Amino acid sequence: MDINPGNSQLPTHPAPQTMYDYAKPTLIGVESSIVGPIIAKNNFEIKSNTIQKVQQYVQFDGLQDEDSNAHLAHFLEICNTFNINSVIDDAISLRLFPFSLRNKAK
Template sequence: MAENQDTQLPPIIAVNQNPAPRTMYDYAKPSLTGTESSIVRLAVAANTFELKPNTIQMIQKFVQFDGLQDEDPNAHLANFLELCDTFKINGVSNDAIHLRLFPFSLRNKAK
């Protein structure tokens, strides 16, 4: 019995007796707190890599995606890749170019 007296129980943690009621919506809505982008930009070995303003303007003018119901995301990707395949930057992979240009092809709800 003396052995049992030496061991102590962990302290009782105070629990909020009246937490604010949560709805099903509160449990279902996404939280972006602490999340990071799943898109990882590829390293570029070229020291002089630069996206020219006219390239960005061309993407913004010809392949824009708003995320509306009547827009086809697959057609947008096909058009975007077709336009990107019209130029090449020495020392830079196509994937690195695509990842850097793609955000310029989105606007409004899609951005």
């Protein structure tokens, strides 16, 4: 065994990781599985009063005592009250849904 004090090629060990580090979800390099439908209409716009209606009446915080199924049912009920010609309902719902979330759920 040759020991050369000038040679600094000692093996380096990475910092130890806990089980939490291995199980922790990461979104780096992951694409969203939610893809909005293509809208043929060029002037598609959700009015600000519609967004305000969702923000005012259909908010979900993600708390334990909140019912996510009831939130979705109420959200869809609001979405079904209006129609935009040449735009499918899913396109409208997918664009409005983030406005129904706040705090932990966002």
